Amino acid sequence: MNQYITIKEASTILGVTKLTLRNWDKSGKLLAHRHPFNNYRVYKLEDIDKVLDMIENDIFIVKKKKDELRKLAVKHLEEE
Template sequence: MSDYLTIGEASETLGVTRATLRNWDKAGKLKPYRHPVNGYRLYNRNELETLLKVVQTTQ
């Protein structure tokens, strides 16, 4: 599971709030995976790094 980050870890990595990540989920900008036991949102580390690169190059 080291390839996945919790919503808190993902928000810190991207520098956005947890609410922003939830809004992006609803808008279809990010697709979280769900933990099979507790249903928590998990984000793929590689997908977040790709998103971060895209955001940085557009600024």
């Protein structure tokens, strides 16, 4: 029998955000199934395990979030 997990559980296992999983679903990289009652995305545990193996073997490339700071150009308006 197939075991299903929530998008939150899948994101924790894979180390990516829920938005990344939604994007992978839209692009076909990792297809989600829909819960019959609430239509939430759920993932087969075996599919998550396959993707995790591919990530560990550098077959499935995951871009990590950049931790660098950005400088913002701020203009101050002079008071009249």
